[in-house]
Structures are given as C-alpha cells and as structure tokens.
Amino acid sequence: MKTPISTGSEWTFDLVERYNHAIREIAVDEFKLDVYPIQLEVITAEQMMDAYSSVGMPVNYHHWSFGKHFVATEKSYKRGQMGLAYEIVINSNPCIAYLMEENSMTMQALVTAHAAYGHNSFFKGNYLFRSWTDASAIIDYLVFAKKYISQCEERHGVDAVEQILDSCHALMNYGVDRYKRPQKLSMAKEQARQAEREQYLQLQVNDLWRTIPKRGKDGSGHAAPRFPSEPQENLLYFFEKSAQLLEPWQRELVRIVRKVAQYFYPQRQTQVMNEGWATFWHYTILNRLYDKGLVTDGFMMEFLQSHTNVVYQPPVTAPWYRGINVYALGFGMYQDIRRICEHPTAEDRDWFPDIAGAPWREVLEFAMKNFKDESFISQYLSPKLIRDFRLFAIRDDDQEDKLLVEAIHDESGYREVRSHLAEQYNLGSREPNIQVWSVNMRGDRSLTLRHVMHHRRPLEAASANEVLKHVARLWGFNVRLESVDEDGEVHHLYECKVDSHVLAMA
C-alpha cells in the first residue's frame, strides 16, 4: 500500500507537479491517452475571468464585447451567483490548462485530469479538430491578429475598427466552411502573404465588377451570369472576397474574425463529446489514483461531491431545469459504452453487435475520434441510457393547440428519441440556414440572402433586422433577406437600404 501524495487541502507547486506525474502515469502509460505536451498555468480569479471573457484565449485582440463579458462575469462572481468555471483549457500545442489559485489540491488534481489529459487528448484525437484546427499555430495567429488589429486602430481609429469587428462578430456563425477543409493557420505564413493578399484581393474584386456586361453592347441581351454562381454558406468569406467597397485592411479584419470562428467551430459541434470525454477521464483517473492508494478518503469525498454536481441532470419538471446537461449526457454515454463492452446485456448485443464485448478502450477511442455530437448520439445512445435519463420527445407545432408526446423511453420510442436528440445537436438545424443567394450585378448591386426555412421555423425578426444592418455595412449596398419556405416561396422579406451614412461607415 502506497502512502497518499498529500493529505491537506492546500496545494503547492511541488504537489501539483507530483499529482500531475501520478495522473500522467495513469492517463498516458496505463490508459494510453495520446496528448499534446502540457503546460499548467496557475492564475488568479481575475485572470480566470479575463480568460473567460475573451473566449478563453490567452491572447486576443481588443474588443468592447470582451469587456462586457468581463464586467458581467465579474459581477456575478462577486455576488457569488456563480462559481467560476474552475477550468479553461486551450486547444493549442502545448496544451495550456489553467489552474485557479483558489482551488484546493483536490480541485487542482481534478482540473489536471479533466483538462490537461481529457480535453487535451480529445483535441488531439477528434477528427474535427484534426482537420479544422492547427493547435501549434493558433496562439501565433492570435498574436498576429492582435498586432494587426491594433495597427489598424492606430491608422484608422478605434471606432472604424470596432464597427467592422461588430459586423463580423454578428456573422461569426456564418463565417465557417462546413465542408471544405481550410488551410492551416500560421503567423509566419500569414504575415508573409498578407501584403500580397491585400493587393491581389482588391484587384480581383475590381475585376469582378469590371466584367459586368454592358447592357446591349453586343446586342445579344444575354442575362448576366449569375453571381455567385452557387449559393454561398460562408458569408464572411463571401464579403472578404467580393465586397467591393471594403478597404484592404477591412478585408483582413473580416478574415481574422472568420479564421477565429473557424477555429472554434469544432468546439461548438462537439460539446457533449468533449465535455463527456474529459469528465469520463477525470472520473476514471481519479478513481484509479484512489485504487492505487495515492489519494485519501477526504480527497475522494471532495472530488465526488464536485463530480456529482457536474454531472447532475435535473428533470424537466425542476424549476432550475435548463435543458440537457452536456456533461451529464456525455459522461453517461462514455460510461455506458464502456459498460456495453465490459458487461453487455442481451439488449446491448442486439443494438450494438459490433461493440458488445469488445475491448472498451479501443471502442471508446474510436467513438471519440470519428464523430461529432450529432452522429455520436445517433450512433451510441443506448436504450438503457434513454431509460436512465427518462428521455422523451415532444413536438411543438404552432398550428396545433397542444404539444404532442412523440416518443418516450420504451421499446417503440428508443429510435425516435435518439434521432430527435441527435438532431437537437445538429448545428445545421439549430441555426437558421442562411446563404448568399444573388447579387444584382446589372443594377444597384444589391445583395440577396436566403433563409431556407426548416419545419416552418421563422427568423426572430428584431435581431434579423439588426444583423442585416451589419451585413449592409460589409457589403456596402442594399441588402435583402428572404425567408423561403419549403415550397420555394418567399415567406418573409427583410431589407436594409444603405444610405450615404452607412456607406460612409463602410
């Protein structure tokens, strides 16, 4: 029997080091987690709030909205309404995990296991992160972005820069390529190519407009070629390449916001998987520490209390119910997959013939690597877990008086519940589907966006009108947004006319 690493609740650098060492032995040597090198950083509560408000990154450009988030976080933290998230981890190489100085030793160990080994291995392993983000370059890129933006502020004024950033932020969710794989980011490359890009892009944009066919010149009266030739899902990319009135530096700002949005896109698609994975591993690792006699009963009590809070799922009837807890669902699913491998029931063999009884570590690894929330749920959510959570599906149709219970946790409902839950995590259906539809090349150069309605779901009108102003600022000419129903008929039309005032801003 080994003696525990520590007995008190105070942490020291030496102890953090020793816990990390013990955790590493379990995570890497025993369970074969593949991780980026780890950098643990001890920070203050204020720094945690700061990291929190600038989307978790250690470097970022300045923007008022980060200040707003800081102020809001600080307010609720001071009032004690909110415990600070005790962990932030950055998808970078080395992987940076923050330890807050106020944490007890138990919490530092939990955070280390959760973030530095759980999230870290997820970042390194999951296919979305592998193909969409470059962990070794992100910090460099943000350094570049920060420098570039502050130079713009010096040259063009804080207000001018802020306006463009505001507009880009409003469209951030529409600044990602969902299917193409972007080039890797790197500061060296960015800087080297940036000047060249500015000139080239500007030329391209000008060419685009120069090639507008002159009316009746050749007498053929052909319709102008459609532009864009196909609808574009990446609005920011479209503006960066095609908005005629943007200055080169403004194009670069659009690009920066787009790159950052793209970097965070995988995170938004893998919340259940990522948090579940990290939670599964801190739970597994710390229990292992206990089995090895390296931590005390007191340590386990504190850890389990914290863990239980994290994975608590209030029922729909609870006043504090706020939807499904991604930690609970994700943790539950990985635990369940392990169970199916180790102790399969007849039902499991029926539903998961491939994995029932298979080596759990490999199955888990495969599940972590090759899915996003939506496909992960539709692949692995088991009848047992649906029963454990007592999941049920409800249809809310605004043309009906009442809500309809579509399916519950019974034999006939499992598949339906599972597919609805998967759909709930499909970003493509959670967010309105809006694309660049056409540009009036022969006339006023106005831009038309199309919202293709899904299940008759409308846009929220007030915010749509606000966002459209931002679109107009970037585009520089009038913009329209058509909500088109499933029969292809325009259901609702939003418009924003550009007056000289907006133009002056653009």
Add this chain to the structure above:
Amino acid sequence: MAHIIDRRLNGKNKSAVNRERFLRRFKSQIKEAVTKAIKGRSITDLESGEKVSIPVKDISEPVFHHGQGGVWDYVHPGNEEFIKGDKINRPQGGGGGGGKASNDGEGEDDFVFELSREEFMSVFFDDLELPNLVKNQLIGLEEWKTVRAGFTSDGTPTNINVVRSLRGALARRVAVSAPTLSQLSEAEEELDTLLESDEDNDIEVREKRRNIHALRERLSHIPFIDPFDLRYNNRVKEMKPTSKAVMFCIMDVSGSMDEAKKDMAKRFFILLYLFLERNYEKIEVVFIRHHTSAVEVNEHDFFHSRESGGTVVSSALNLMKEVVSKRYNPAEWNIYAAQASDGDNWDSDSVNCARVLDDFLLPVSRYFAYIEITEGEPQNLWYEYLKLQPSHPHFAMQRIHSAADIYPVFRELFKRQPNHAAAR
C-alpha cells in the same frame, strides 16, 4: 514532463483595455448615470463607485436566430407520467420550453454593472476636464516644502551635481574638439605623405609640424570643466498642506434659485471639495443657506428644501462670521468659502455684505469665491463686490450661466496667480 507556470504575477489587469473599450462605447449612458449619481450623492461622499444600468437591447450583440413558430422537436429528461401520443398544454411563456425560449426570455432585465471609484471619478472629471486641476495652486498658502525637481544651470555651489556636470563637460569637450581633431588628423596624414616622399621638402615639413603643434596646443586649451557645464540640483518649493481646512458653502435659497441652479452650485461645491481634499488631511464642510435669514443646515436640507422669501445676503455672511469665531480659529484652520447666489439681493443690503467681507471674512479666509448663477445682467451685489477685488486678490468672482461654465469658471477662480506661484 509538464510545464507548470505561475502566471499570477503577470498579466494582471489584462482586461483593462477591453473594459475601457466597453465603457467608452457606452459613454453617454454611463455619463448619465454618473450625473444622476452626483445629484443623489453628498458632496463628501465620492468614495465609492456607482452602479450603472444599460438596457439590454442597446448592449446586445445580435445574431441570426430562430423566433417562435414552426415545428420543433425537443427531447427532455425526467419523464414521469407521459406516454406516447399524449397531448399536453403549452407551458406558459410559450415556445415549448426548450433552449430557444430562453433566448428571448432573458432579454428583459437591464445590464447592470459597477463602476469602480476611479472609473466613476474619471467620468465625472471627463465632464470637467479636471486633470489639469492638480496643476493649480491656491494662492495665499504660506507653508512650503522643498522638493527636488531636476537640474538647473544656475545655483549655489552646495547644490552642484557632480555627475551631471561632468557628463555635460564631456559632451562639450567632444563637441568643441571635434573640428580641431579632424584637422589634426588631416595634418598628420599630410605630414606622413611629405615624409615618405623623396623630394626635398624640409620647409613644408617644418610648416606642417608647426601647424600640428598649434592644433595640439589648441586642443589642450579646451577646458576640462567650464562654468557652462555646471549643473545644480534644482529644488522647488511646493505648497505643504496644512492639516485642517473648513469649507463654507453659502447658498441663496430664495425662490429664484431653482433646482437647476442648485445643481450647478452643487457641482461647483463638489469641485471645491475634491480640490481641498487633495491638500488637506482633514476637511469640514459647513452649509449655510439663507433667504431673509440664514441658518446652518445639513447637506440634504441645503440642497433640497425650498423656502421662498426675500433675500438678505448679509445674514448668511454674518452667520459665517459667527461660526468662524466660535469654531474655526483662523490660526488653526484654513478657511474657504464659496457663495452661490443668483445675485438678487435686498437693495441696501449689498453694502452690508461688502462691509462684512472687507472687515472680517476676507482677512481670515484663504480664499473666497463668489459665483453668480444667472442668465441675465449682473445684479447689484455683483457691482458692490466688484469694488472689493482690487484690495483682496484672494477674493474671486465669476458668473455661471449654464452647467458648461462650471469648470471653466472654477478653473478661472483657482488658476495659479503668477506673482504667488511657486518659484521655479
């Protein structure tokens, strides 16, 4: 092996810029809140920050999202009673209770946050351009302390700063000798050429040698140190705050002093208070209001009670005299007063006012400011006071028409008087 880094010491206040950006963006709302706060606050209570509330719709960052309507499927946990096919009533507040509904639901409350004291003051001063205020000195303060203030080229030998002087000397020597040095090296080179040539050129060689000698001579005459190089430690006198001060706020509260005028007076008093607070460890405030008669009151009554009546300004000045005599010995206390009035006084009383000031109040006061808050022509009190000015340089008077005048007037009143200014 993992890296463990202690980041606690660096990167403090990293969010300051973003926070500043945030404040900047909502400047007008914040200013409004500060203005409101000042109305509600006492003159002496500027220690704390202030809560500021901004409507959420102003502060929100819009994104495209779904509104209510259409068909939604939600999966929820914790089913107790339902079976497939059940129809249930919509929960109040619509939307089916999923994540979407809360998107709109939280939009109601204002965004409230706290300004720190520094932020509060900076917004307050922003209005008033106060940062220059510290440069101002009150006249008539007789205690000084000397502080170091760089170097001068003039002074007494005890104050010579050796390092500075030698550094200057070195610089001078380099500068002065440079042309001669280059001539010298030229001459030496020419001499070498002459010596190496085979021709008979004794005379030229001798001439060159003489020249070189003269140049060396000249170089040696550049003094090692010159009076010009001397630098002296500079010491300037600065006002040394004496420990105690009392500020009299005297206000006319006759019917014509409306809320707006009182508010302007209050801002003026706040400025005076802040200014004195910088100079004195202890400061007391006495509030005197008057119409036909004067009373000493607390701050609330001073600014908030409304009494109508005629105006006898001298009553207030007499009361101040009485208070000073009883409680504030001029030998111990630095006495300041600011009198705010719309200037409308009982005709024959203005002469009395001038007399009390001339005989008693001005001699015991460090500074006495009269501000006339009026839109129209100066009143008789103004003309009466005008006569006092030549003999009392620390009696100042200014007229305020609108809130925008407060600071310039304050500045004018408290600007550094050239003949009293600290020696430089």
